[in-house]
Amino acid sequence: MLNRKFTLGFFPTPLEAMENLSKKYPDYNLFIKRDDNSGLASGGNKVRKLQYFIYDALDKGYDTILTAGAQQSNHCRQTAAACAKVGLQCNLLLGGEKPINYNGNLLLSHLLGANIHFTGDNRKGENLESIKVELESQNKKVYVVPYGGSNLIGAYGFVDAVKELKEQLSTMNLKMDYIFFASSSGGTQAGLKLGVDLYGLDIKLMPISIDKLGYGDITLDEAVLELLFEGQKALSIQKSYSINDATLIRGYDSQGYGVVTSNEKHAIKELAHSEGVLLDPVYTGRAFYGMLDHLKNKELRKNSNVLFWHTGGLPANFYYSKEFM
Numbered sequence: 001m002l003n004r005k006f007t008l009g010f011f012p013t014p015l016e017a018m019e020n021l022s023k024k025y026p027d028y029n030l031f032i033k034r035d036d037n038s039g040l041a042s043g044g045n046k047v048r049k050l051q052y053f054i055y056d057a058l059d060k061g062y063d064t065i066l067t068a069g070a071q072q073s074n075h076c077r078q079t080a081a082a083c084a085k086v087g088l089q090c091n092l093l094l095g096g097e098k099p100i101n102y103n104g105n106l107l108l109s110h111l112l113g114a115n116i117h118f119t120g121d122n123r124k125g126e127n128l129e130s131i132k133v134e135l136e137s138q139n140k141k142v143y144v145v146p147y148g149g150s151n152l153i154g155a156y157g158f159v160d161a162v163k164e165l166k167e168q169l170s171t172m173n174l175k176m177d178y179i180f181f182a183s184s185s186g187g188t189q190a191g192l193k194l195g196v197d198l199y200g201l202d203i204k205l206m207p208i209s210i211d212k213l214g215y216g217d218i219t220l221d222e223a224v225l226e227l228l229f230e231g232q233k234a235l236s237i238q239k240s241y242s243i244n245d246a247t248l249i250r251g252y253d254s255q256g257y258g259v260v261t262s263n264e265k266h267a268i269k270e271l272a273h274s275e276g277v278l279l280d281p282v283y284t285g286r287a288f289y290g291m292l293d294h295l296k297n298k299e300l301r302k303n304s305n306v307l308f309w310h311t312g313g314l315p316a317n318f319y320y321s322k323e324f325m
Protein backbone atom coordinates (compact mmCIF):
# COMPACT_ATOMS: atom_id res chain seq x y z
CA MET A 1 0.00 0.00 0.00
CA LEU A 2 2.66 2.47 1.05
CA ASN A 3 4.60 1.97 -2.18
CA ARG A 4 1.54 2.70 -4.36
CA LYS A 5 2.65 6.31 -4.89
CA PHE A 6 3.46 8.42 -7.95
CA THR A 7 6.29 10.89 -7.33
CA LEU A 8 5.02 14.44 -7.76
CA GLY A 9 6.98 16.49 -5.25
CA PHE A 10 10.39 17.29 -3.76
CA PHE A 11 11.16 14.80 -1.00
CA PRO A 12 12.53 14.62 1.61
CA THR A 13 11.48 18.15 2.53
CA PRO A 14 14.08 20.02 4.60
CA LEU A 15 14.18 19.62 8.38
CA GLU A 16 15.78 22.73 9.88
CA ALA A 17 16.62 24.13 13.29
CA MET A 18 14.92 27.45 14.15
CA GLU A 19 17.95 28.88 15.90
CA ASN A 20 16.81 32.46 16.33
CA LEU A 21 13.41 31.51 17.64
CA SER A 22 14.94 28.92 20.00
CA LYS A 23 16.93 31.78 21.61
CA LYS A 24 13.64 33.52 22.40
CA TYR A 25 12.30 30.36 24.05
CA PRO A 26 15.45 29.07 25.76
CA ASP A 27 13.68 26.17 27.50
CA TYR A 28 13.17 24.42 24.14
CA ASN A 29 14.95 23.50 20.91
CA LEU A 30 12.70 24.39 18.00
CA PHE A 31 12.71 22.78 14.55
CA ILE A 32 10.65 23.09 11.40
CA LYS A 33 9.72 20.54 8.69
CA ARG A 34 9.39 22.36 5.40
CA ASP A 35 6.45 20.78 3.56
CA ASP A 36 5.82 24.30 2.26
CA ASN A 37 8.68 23.36 -0.11
CA SER A 38 7.19 20.09 -1.33
CA GLY A 39 6.71 21.21 -4.96
CA LEU A 40 3.48 21.36 -7.06
CA ALA A 41 2.80 25.06 -7.63
CA SER A 42 4.14 26.36 -4.28
CA GLY A 43 3.94 23.23 -2.14
CA GLY A 44 2.05 22.12 0.93
CA ASN A 45 0.98 18.96 2.71
CA LYS A 46 -1.50 17.83 0.03
CA VAL A 47 1.35 16.85 -2.31
CA ARG A 48 2.03 13.84 -0.06
CA LYS A 49 -1.62 12.74 -0.24
CA LEU A 50 -1.85 13.39 -3.98
CA GLN A 51 1.06 11.06 -4.70
CA TYR A 52 -1.20 8.23 -3.51
CA PHE A 53 -4.42 9.47 -5.18
CA ILE A 54 -2.76 10.06 -8.55
CA TYR A 55 -1.14 6.62 -8.48
CA ASP A 56 -4.51 5.04 -7.74
CA ALA A 57 -6.37 7.05 -10.41
CA LEU A 58 -3.81 6.31 -13.14
CA ASP A 59 -3.57 2.66 -12.10
CA LYS A 60 -7.35 2.26 -12.45
CA GLY A 61 -7.60 4.14 -15.75
CA TYR A 62 -9.51 7.26 -14.70
CA ASP A 63 -9.25 10.39 -16.89
CA THR A 64 -10.78 13.02 -14.58
CA ILE A 65 -10.21 14.06 -10.97
CA LEU A 66 -12.97 15.68 -8.94
CA THR A 67 -12.39 17.20 -5.51
CA ALA A 68 -13.71 19.93 -3.22
CA GLY A 69 -12.66 22.63 -0.81
CA ALA A 70 -13.05 26.19 0.37
CA GLN A 71 -12.57 28.95 -2.19
CA GLN A 72 -8.98 29.51 -1.02
CA SER A 73 -8.29 25.76 -0.84
CA ASN A 74 -4.61 24.82 -0.95
CA HIS A 75 -5.68 21.22 -1.48
CA CYS A 76 -7.55 22.16 -4.66
CA ARG A 77 -4.63 24.23 -5.99
CA GLN A 78 -2.19 21.35 -5.46
CA THR A 79 -4.68 18.91 -7.02
CA ALA A 80 -4.95 21.16 -10.09
CA ALA A 81 -1.14 21.18 -10.39
CA ALA A 82 -0.90 17.39 -9.99
CA CYS A 83 -3.55 16.86 -12.70
CA ALA A 84 -1.73 19.20 -15.08
CA LYS A 85 1.49 17.30 -14.50
CA VAL A 86 0.04 13.86 -15.26
CA GLY A 87 -2.52 14.91 -17.89
CA LEU A 88 -5.78 14.31 -16.02
CA GLN A 89 -8.71 16.70 -16.27
CA CYS A 90 -9.26 18.52 -12.96
CA ASN A 91 -12.69 19.55 -11.64
CA LEU A 92 -12.89 21.57 -8.42
CA LEU A 93 -15.93 22.29 -6.27
CA LEU A 94 -15.25 25.46 -4.34
CA GLY A 95 -17.48 27.02 -1.70
CA GLY A 96 -18.93 30.49 -2.12
CA GLU A 97 -20.01 32.46 -5.17
CA LYS A 98 -17.86 33.25 -8.17
CA PRO A 99 -15.92 36.44 -7.34
CA ILE A 100 -15.27 39.20 -9.87
CA ASN A 101 -11.50 38.96 -9.39
CA TYR A 102 -9.63 35.73 -8.74
CA ASN A 103 -6.89 35.89 -6.12
CA GLY A 104 -4.58 33.66 -4.05
CA ASN A 105 -5.17 29.91 -4.45
CA LEU A 106 -8.28 30.42 -6.57
CA LEU A 107 -6.27 32.35 -9.16
CA LEU A 108 -3.59 29.65 -9.17
CA SER A 109 -6.13 26.82 -9.61
CA HIS A 110 -7.55 28.75 -12.55
CA LEU A 111 -4.08 29.29 -14.07
CA LEU A 112 -3.36 25.58 -13.65
CA GLY A 113 -6.28 24.81 -15.92
CA ALA A 114 -8.85 23.42 -13.46
CA ASN A 115 -12.54 23.43 -14.27
CA ILE A 116 -14.06 25.34 -11.34
CA HIS A 117 -17.63 24.92 -10.03
CA PHE A 118 -18.82 27.28 -7.26
CA THR A 119 -21.05 25.62 -4.65
CA GLY A 120 -22.29 28.41 -2.35
CA ASP A 121 -22.58 27.31 1.29
CA ASN A 122 -21.40 23.77 0.48
CA ARG A 123 -17.68 24.05 1.08
CA LYS A 124 -17.05 20.49 2.29
CA GLY A 125 -17.82 18.53 -0.85
CA GLU A 126 -21.58 18.09 -0.37
CA ASN A 127 -22.02 18.33 -4.19
CA LEU A 128 -19.35 15.78 -5.14
CA GLU A 129 -21.84 13.01 -6.02
CA SER A 130 -24.13 15.17 -8.16
CA ILE A 131 -21.27 16.70 -10.16
CA LYS A 132 -19.72 13.25 -10.59
CA VAL A 133 -22.95 11.99 -12.18
CA GLU A 134 -23.04 15.04 -14.43
CA LEU A 135 -19.44 14.48 -15.60
CA GLU A 136 -20.08 10.77 -16.14
CA SER A 137 -22.99 11.64 -18.39
CA GLN A 138 -20.35 13.35 -20.56
CA ASN A 139 -18.45 10.03 -20.69
CA LYS A 140 -15.75 11.03 -18.20
CA LYS A 141 -14.20 8.42 -15.90
CA VAL A 142 -14.30 10.35 -12.65
CA TYR A 143 -12.02 9.68 -9.66
CA VAL A 144 -13.29 11.46 -6.54
CA VAL A 145 -10.72 12.73 -4.05
CA PRO A 146 -12.62 13.53 -0.84
CA TYR A 147 -12.68 16.96 0.82
CA GLY A 148 -9.12 17.81 1.88
CA GLY A 149 -7.88 14.48 0.51
CA SER A 150 -8.65 12.92 3.86
CA ASN A 151 -9.45 9.25 3.44
CA LEU A 152 -7.07 6.38 4.17
CA ILE A 153 -5.37 6.62 0.75
CA GLY A 154 -4.54 10.27 1.42
CA ALA A 155 -3.46 9.51 4.97
CA TYR A 156 -0.86 7.06 3.62
CA GLY A 157 1.01 10.14 2.43
CA PHE A 158 1.62 11.06 6.06
CA VAL A 159 2.38 7.53 7.20
CA ASP A 160 5.09 7.68 4.55
CA ALA A 161 6.12 11.15 5.83
CA VAL A 162 6.89 9.67 9.26
CA LYS A 163 9.27 7.19 7.62
CA GLU A 164 10.96 10.16 5.93
CA LEU A 165 11.18 12.01 9.27
CA LYS A 166 12.58 8.95 11.03
CA GLU A 167 15.37 8.67 8.46
CA GLN A 168 16.19 12.40 8.75
CA LEU A 169 16.27 12.26 12.54
CA SER A 170 18.55 9.27 12.48
CA THR A 171 20.94 10.99 10.03
CA MET A 172 20.94 14.14 12.17
CA ASN A 173 21.24 12.13 15.37
CA LEU A 174 18.19 13.86 16.81
CA LYS A 175 15.02 12.89 18.66
CA MET A 176 11.80 14.92 18.58
CA ASP A 177 9.52 15.10 21.61
CA TYR A 178 6.56 16.99 20.14
CA ILE A 179 5.17 17.71 16.67
CA PHE A 180 2.80 20.67 16.30
CA PHE A 181 0.73 20.94 13.11
CA ALA A 182 -2.55 22.27 11.74
CA SER A 183 -5.36 19.70 11.56
CA SER A 184 -8.47 20.46 9.57
CA SER A 185 -9.82 17.56 7.52
CA GLY A 186 -7.96 14.89 9.49
CA GLY A 187 -5.81 13.06 6.95
CA THR A 188 -2.53 14.60 8.06
CA GLN A 189 -3.28 13.85 11.70
CA ALA A 190 -4.41 10.27 11.10
CA GLY A 191 -1.43 9.57 8.85
CA LEU A 192 1.08 10.98 11.35
CA LYS A 193 -0.46 8.98 14.19
CA LEU A 194 -0.46 5.73 12.20
CA GLY A 195 3.08 6.44 11.03
CA VAL A 196 4.41 7.15 14.52
CA ASP A 197 2.95 3.84 15.71
CA LEU A 198 3.99 1.85 12.63
CA TYR A 199 7.59 3.07 12.73
CA GLY A 200 7.85 3.04 16.51
CA LEU A 201 8.67 6.70 17.23
CA ASP A 202 8.12 8.09 20.71
CA ILE A 203 6.78 11.53 19.76
CA LYS A 204 3.73 13.32 21.13
CA LEU A 205 1.51 14.72 18.38
CA MET A 206 0.01 18.17 19.00
CA PRO A 207 -2.76 18.63 16.37
CA ILE A 208 -4.07 22.19 16.52
CA SER A 209 -7.71 22.37 15.43
CA ILE A 210 -8.33 24.90 12.65
CA ASP A 211 -12.02 24.39 11.89
CA LYS A 212 -14.35 24.05 14.86
CA LEU A 213 -17.04 22.48 12.65
CA GLY A 214 -16.88 18.75 11.92
CA TYR A 215 -18.81 16.91 9.21
CA GLY A 216 -22.53 17.21 9.92
CA ASP A 217 -23.04 15.39 13.25
CA ILE A 218 -19.51 13.97 13.32
CA THR A 219 -16.70 15.82 15.07
CA LEU A 220 -13.26 15.89 13.45
CA ASP A 221 -11.94 13.83 16.38
CA GLU A 222 -14.43 11.07 15.48
CA ALA A 223 -13.52 11.26 11.80
CA VAL A 224 -9.82 10.91 12.67
CA LEU A 225 -10.56 7.91 14.92
CA GLU A 226 -12.44 6.24 12.05
CA LEU A 227 -9.32 6.66 9.86
CA LEU A 228 -7.14 5.22 12.63
CA PHE A 229 -9.34 2.09 12.80
CA GLU A 230 -9.19 1.65 9.03
CA GLY A 231 -5.45 2.27 8.86
CA GLN A 232 -4.68 -0.02 11.77
CA LYS A 233 -6.34 -2.93 9.94
CA ALA A 234 -4.74 -2.16 6.59
CA LEU A 235 -1.24 -1.73 8.05
CA SER A 236 -1.53 -4.43 10.78
CA ILE A 237 -0.71 -2.03 13.63
CA GLN A 238 -1.06 -3.76 17.01
CA LYS A 239 -2.79 -1.07 19.05
CA SER A 240 -6.30 -0.50 20.29
CA TYR A 241 -7.14 3.07 19.42
CA SER A 242 -9.58 5.19 21.39
CA ILE A 243 -10.83 8.75 21.02
CA ASN A 244 -7.84 9.93 23.11
CA ASP A 245 -5.60 9.00 20.18
CA ALA A 246 -7.60 11.27 17.88
CA THR A 247 -8.28 14.30 20.08
CA LEU A 248 -7.51 17.72 18.66
CA ILE A 249 -6.23 20.67 20.65
CA ARG A 250 -9.10 23.18 20.72
CA GLY A 251 -9.07 26.76 21.89
CA TYR A 252 -7.51 28.43 18.86
CA ASP A 253 -10.42 27.77 16.44
CA SER A 254 -13.20 29.66 18.24
CA GLN A 255 -13.44 32.47 15.65
CA GLY A 256 -14.18 29.88 12.95
CA TYR A 257 -12.49 28.66 9.80
CA GLY A 258 -10.70 31.27 7.68
CA VAL A 259 -11.23 34.15 10.11
CA VAL A 260 -7.92 35.93 10.63
CA THR A 261 -7.40 37.32 14.14
CA SER A 262 -4.54 39.07 15.92
CA ASN A 263 -3.30 35.57 16.93
CA GLU A 264 -2.58 34.43 13.37
CA LYS A 265 -1.08 37.80 12.44
CA HIS A 266 1.18 37.73 15.49
CA ALA A 267 2.38 34.19 14.69
CA ILE A 268 3.04 34.98 11.02
CA LYS A 269 5.12 38.04 11.92
CA GLU A 270 7.03 36.29 14.69
CA LEU A 271 8.24 33.48 12.41
CA ALA A 272 8.81 35.76 9.40
CA HIS A 273 10.87 38.24 11.43
CA SER A 274 12.90 35.64 13.31
CA GLU A 275 13.56 32.99 10.64
CA GLY A 276 12.51 34.46 7.29
CA VAL A 277 9.89 31.73 6.86
CA LEU A 278 6.34 32.56 5.78
CA LEU A 279 3.23 30.92 7.23
CA ASP A 280 -0.36 31.30 6.02
CA PRO A 281 -3.28 33.03 7.76
CA VAL A 282 -5.76 30.11 7.78
CA TYR A 283 -3.85 26.98 8.85
CA THR A 284 -0.19 27.34 9.77
CA GLY A 285 -0.57 30.82 11.30
CA ARG A 286 -3.20 29.44 13.67
CA ALA A 287 -1.24 26.28 14.46
CA PHE A 288 2.00 28.21 15.00
CA TYR A 289 0.20 30.54 17.39
CA GLY A 290 -0.98 27.45 19.27
CA MET A 291 2.61 26.24 19.53
CA LEU A 292 3.91 29.62 20.74
CA ASP A 293 1.16 29.68 23.35
CA HIS A 294 2.25 26.26 24.62
CA LEU A 295 5.90 27.38 24.68
CA LYS A 296 5.04 30.52 26.66
CA ASN A 297 2.81 28.77 29.12
CA LYS A 298 5.47 26.13 29.85
CA GLU A 299 3.10 23.30 29.12
CA LEU A 300 5.86 21.25 27.49
CA ARG A 301 8.73 19.34 29.08
CA LYS A 302 11.78 21.53 29.69
CA ASN A 303 14.68 21.10 27.22
CA SER A 304 12.47 19.17 24.83
CA ASN A 305 12.86 19.18 21.05
CA VAL A 306 9.77 20.64 19.43
CA LEU A 307 9.00 20.31 15.72
CA PHE A 308 6.58 22.50 13.79
CA TRP A 309 5.38 20.70 10.66
CA HIS A 310 4.88 23.50 8.13
CA THR A 311 2.00 22.32 5.92
CA GLY A 312 2.14 25.18 3.39
CA GLY A 313 -0.57 27.65 2.40
CA LEU A 314 1.54 30.61 1.21
CA PRO A 315 -0.82 31.78 -1.61
CA ALA A 316 -3.65 32.52 0.83
CA ASN A 317 -1.65 35.46 2.21
CA PHE A 318 -2.38 37.35 -1.01
CA TYR A 319 -6.11 36.80 -0.65
CA TYR A 320 -6.02 38.10 2.93
CA SER A 321 -3.62 40.97 2.16
CA LYS A 322 -5.92 43.67 3.60
CA GLU A 323 -5.72 42.03 7.03
CA PHE A 324 -2.01 42.82 7.21
CA MET A 325 -2.05 46.51 6.33
Ligand SMILES: *Cc1c(COP(=O)(O)O)cnc(C)c1O
Pocket: 044, 045, 074, 075, 148, 150, 182, 183, 184, 185, 186, 187, 188, 189, 280, 283, 284, 311, 312, 313
Ligand atom coordinates in the same frame (compact mmCIF):
# COMPACT_ATOMS: atom_id res chain seq x y z
C1 LIG B 1 -5.13 21.15 4.23
C2 LIG B 1 -4.16 21.91 5.04
C3 LIG B 1 -3.92 21.56 6.39
C4 LIG B 1 -4.69 20.51 7.13
O1 LIG B 1 -4.45 19.19 6.71
P1 LIG B 1 -5.60 18.12 6.88
O2 LIG B 1 -5.00 16.85 6.43
O3 LIG B 1 -6.72 18.58 5.99
O4 LIG B 1 -6.04 18.11 8.30
C5 LIG B 1 -2.95 22.26 7.08
N1 LIG B 1 -2.27 23.27 6.50
C6 LIG B 1 -2.50 23.65 5.23
C7 LIG B 1 -1.72 24.80 4.67
C8 LIG B 1 -3.44 22.97 4.45
O5 LIG B 1 -3.66 23.36 3.19
